[in-house]
Amino acid sequence: MRVEWAKTKARAQRWSEEVILLQEEMRRVLEYFSWKAAWWRSKGKLRQDSVDASLLSGLTAYSEKQAMVFDRLQQRFAAQWSEILKKLQIQTPWQAKYAKMPQIPSLWQLAKTAEEADQEEDESSESEQEEEEEEREEREEMIISDEDEDVDMEMKDAM
Numbered sequence: 001m002r003v004e005w006a007k008t009k010a011r012a013q014r015w016s017e018e019v020i021l022l023q024e025e026m027r028r029v030l031e032y033f034s035w036k037a038a039w040w041r042s043k044g045k046l047r048q049d050s051v052d053a054s055l056l057s058g059l060t061a062y063s064e065k066q067a068m069v070f071d072r073l074q075q076r077f078a079a080q081w082s083e084i085l086k087k088l089q090i091q092t093p094w095q096a097k098y099a100k101m102p103q104i105p106s107l108w109q110l111a112k113t114a115e116e117a118d119q120e121e122d123e124s125s126e127s128e129q130e131e132e133e134e135e136r137e138e139r140e141e142m143i144i145s146d147e148d149e150d151v152d153m154e155m156k157d158a159m
Contacts, residue, residue, distance in 0.1 A: 019090070026081050027094045033074035040067035074098070 044063030048056060078098035085092060 023085075023090070023092050026077075027092065030074050030078055030094060030098060033070045033077070037067040037070035037074070040064075040070065 040063045044060040044067075047059060051059070075098075078094075082095050082098070085095065
């Protein structure tokens with residue numbers, strides 16, 4: 001019985017240590033993403049004096065895009081891990097720091113928003129086309145009715 005108790009206690013201690021190691025690993029991953037985003041942003045400003053404006057804008061855009069990738073990774077990982085830790089009722093020092101981060105839309109969300117805007121534009125252009133078609137038909141009807149009146153007047157004059 002004592003042997004079983006000792007084995008169980010050792011197993012529980014290993015699991016407790018594993019939880020601590022995982023929390024530290026989570027913190028380090030989030031810190032790495034933060035560092036890597038800052039690193040990419042610094043790369044965009046590195047060659048300001050040695051290149052022309054068009055190349056500089058491209059380099060800056062690329063470095064900002066890469067930085068946003070790491071910002072999104074950091075945000076997504078922190079959100080997912082925070083949910084799990086909250087369910088397990090585990091508090092970590094980094095949770096408060098990353099809970100206050102602004103939400104960065106994912107590329108999928110940005111693409112979806114752009115797609116919705118395109119659809120709205122298409123719908124508005126379709127309704128504009130329908131309105132133009134209706135106006136054209138009304139004008140044609142008016143022209144036809146004016147011609148009919150002219151023909152009626154000519155016939156009356158001829159009688």
